[in-house]
Amino acid sequence: MKIHEYQAKEVLRVYGLSIPEGEVAYTPAQAKAIASKYGGRVVIKAQVQVAGRGKAGGIKLADGSQEAEEKAKAILGMDIKGIKVKKVLVSRAVDIKKEIYLGITIDRSNRRAVAMASAEGGIDIEEVARVSPEKIAKVYIHPLLGLTEYQVRQMGYSLGLDKDKLKDFSPILRGLYKAFVEKDASLAEINPLAVDGEGRLQVVDAKILIDDNALYRQKDLEAMRDLDEEDPYEREAREKGLSYVRLNGNIGCMVNGAGLAMATMDSIKLYGGEPANFLDVGGGAGAEKVASALRIILSDRNVRAVLFNIFGGITRCDVVAQGIMAALGEIKPSVPMVVRLVGTNEEEGRRILSQANLITASTMQEAAQKVVELSRG
Numbered sequence: 068m069k070i071h072e073y074q075a076k077e078v079l080r081v082y083g084l085s086i087p088e089g090e091v092a093y094t095p096a097q098a099k100a101i102a103s104k105y106g107g108r109v110v111i112k113a114q115v116q117v118a119g120r121g122k123a124g125g126i127k128l129a130d131g132s133q134e135a136e137e138k139a140k141a142i143l144g145m146d147i148k149g150i151k152v153k154k155v156l157v158s159r160a161v162d163i164k165k166e167i168y169l170g171i172t173i174d175r176s177n178r179r180a181v182a183m184a185s186a187e188g189g190i191d192i193e194e195v196a197r198v199s200p201e202k203i204a205k206v207y208i209h210p211l212l213g214l215t216e217y218q219v220r221q222m223g224y225s226l227g228l229d230k231d232k233l234k235d236f237s238p239i240l241r242g243l244y245k246a247f248v249e250k251d252a253s254l255a256e257i258n259p260l261a262v263d264g265e266g267r268l269q270v271v272d273a274k275i276l277i278d279d280n281a282l283y284r285q286k287d288l289e290a291m292r293d294l295d296e297e298d299p300y301e302r303e304a305r306e307k308g309l310s311y312v313r314l315n316g317n318i319g320c321m322v323n324g325a326g327l328a329m330a331t332m333d334s335i336k337l338y339g340g341e342p343a344n345f346l347d348v349g350g351g352a353g354a355e356k357v358a359s360a361l362r363i364i365l366s367d368r369n370v371r372a373v374l375f376n377i378f379g380g381i382t383r384c385d386v387v388a389q390g391i392m393a394a395l396g397e398i399k400p401s402v403p404m405v406v407r408l409v410g411t412n413e414e415e416g417r418r419i420l421s422q423a424n425l426i427t428a429s430t431m432q433e434a435a436q437k438v439v440e441l442s443r444g
Contacts (some may be wrong), residue, residue, distance in 0.1 A: 068277040069116040070291045073156045075273040078250060078288075079257075082242035085235075086270045089158025098139030101157040103132035108160040111138045113145060113152040116296045118191070123147045128160060150296060161269050166259035167226055168192050169240065171208075171247045180208040182244065184222045188259035214244045235268045250288060251281030300344075300363050307359045309348060316341025318442050319364035319373040319402075321357070323348050323382050331376045334431050340439035343370050348382070357390025358397070365400050372403050372442040374434055379410025388416035395423055403441040407434040 070078075076086045088105060091114065092098035102109045113125030120126050125147050129135040135157060145152045166189035174181040185203045187195045195202055204225035206218040219240050223233040239260065247255040254276040261271045282289045294302060304311030310325065318340050322328040325347045332342040344367065348360050364373060377387045387408065407428045408416045417427060426441070428434035 068279055068282060068289070068292055069296070070275055070277070070288065071114045071116060071156075071293065072112065072273060073114060074291045075275040076270065078275060079242065079246055079255075079270060079273055082246045084239055084242050084257075084270050085268060086273075087159040087161055089156050091154050092139060092157050093143075093154050095136045095140040095143065098155060098157050099132045099136035102129060102135035105157075105159050107131075109135050109157055110160045111135060111142055112156045112158070113142050113147060114154045114156055115147050115150045115152055116293070117148045117150060120147060125152065153295065161261050161271055162264035163189075163259070163261040163271065164264055165262035166271075167262070167268075168195075168203075168256075168258045169243065169260045170254065170256035170258070171244055171252075172254045172256075174207065177207055179210055180244075180247065182206050182208060182214065182218070182222060182240065184226055184240075186226050188261075192258060208244065214241060232262070232266065232268065239268055239270075246275070250275065251278045251285055252276060253278050300366060304346070304360075304363050307356065307363075309346060309356070309360055309363070311347075311360075311363060312345040313367065314342055314344050315369075316343045317369050317371040318438055319343045319346075319367065319370040320376070321346050321348060321360050321364060321373065322376045323378060323387070327376060327378060331374065331431065331435070334435035335374070335439060338435050338439045340435070340442055343367055348387075355390065355393075357387050358394035361391060361394035362398060365394075365398055365402070370402060372405070372438045373400075374438040375404065375406040375408070376431060376434060377406075377408050377410070377416075379408065379413055379416070383412045384408040384410055384416030385412040385419060388419035391425075392419060392423060403438075403444070405434050405438040405441065407431060 073091050080086050090101045092101055108130050111127045111129055113120050125142055127138040129138045139155050142155055143152055168185040168188035171180055171182045183203055183205050187202050204222055208214050219237050223236045228236055243255050252275050256274040257270050259271050261269050263269055277288050298313050300313050301311055318335055320331055320342050322331050328345055328347045335342050346360055348357055405426045405428055406420055428437055
């Protein structure tokens with residue numbers, strides 16, 4: 068789950084990190100009032116959960132409250148990568164002399180958290196990793212020992228910090244790691260961590276992603292979820308207990324099991340098609356859940372064909388078939404559909420589906436070929 072920059076900063080502030088004062092404004096008049104309270108130069112930042120706000124014109128400096136009102140008026144209502152800006156963060160501007168990237172995430176191949184730092188902060192860290200990976204320092208954090216003092220010094224020295232700044236850097240990195248662990252984050256990032264004109268380290272921008280599987284114990288963070296920022300299909304799927312990610316293709320996929328879902332998408336790509344979604348109905352999905360999944364798939368106007376790839380283990384094939392029939396009776400779809408049912412009660416499942424004259428396949432490869440051909444028709 069994503070949270071906004073201003074929310075991430077408030078989380079990190081609790082862990083003792085130095086963050087410039089700032090408040091959220093929903094109108095230009097509110098932005099003016101906040102800027103007037105702070106005095107001097109402020110920065111107006113669009114609060115949308117996408118990258119590239121600055122390049123899109125969603126971050127502007129303002130000298131004084133009148134200019135802050137004008138800049139907020141220009142940003143509010145903007146469309147940034149398909150998301151309308153409904154609020155801005157107005158905060159004291161920082162006299163930035165140096166920008167540092169600092170982040171902690173999960174390295175699944177090493178099965179532990181990794182802290183990363185780069186003196187090339189303030190820009191797209193993925194681009195730095197691609198072009199100049201040697202400019203990113205990494206330390207792997209032992210799950211029992213945690214972040215050690217020598218690792219903190221190692222990161223600080225890699226950034227070229229002197230001993231005085233290292234004293235300020237240590238609590239920042241430690242606080243970031245503590246927040247990462249205690250908030251069940253999959254990513255905790257500061258970009259940039261700025262060295263200001265007085266040599267102080269300040270968090271100018273922050274980003275935190277929360278592991279959805281841990282939200283049951285992070286109720287305060289779950290309350291920060293901004294539903295307006297989420298894809299409506301993905302939001303509905305989550306409410307129905309489905310694992311769904313919307314993609315840019317035109318072949319809808321309904322599969323039970325994450326691994327099988329990935330293999331199905333790969334098969335579609337292999338035969339020249341483009342999946343419209345990842346959708347895992349789960350191992351014990353009932354007819355109602357299957358019907359909900361199909362309704363979500365067919366709600367996407369880009370879908371021109373649908374592939375059902377069901378392995379009947381925990382989920383019986385006849386139950387899946389009943390769910391498909393229930394959804395077809397309600398939605399009356401106009402797109403062709405290919406069904407592959409294998410496993411428990413597959414004969415009964417196929418018999419049920421034969422009433423709808425759906426196209427069947429016995430292998431995943433055959434099913435992928437057929438649905439790709441139909442999507443082009």
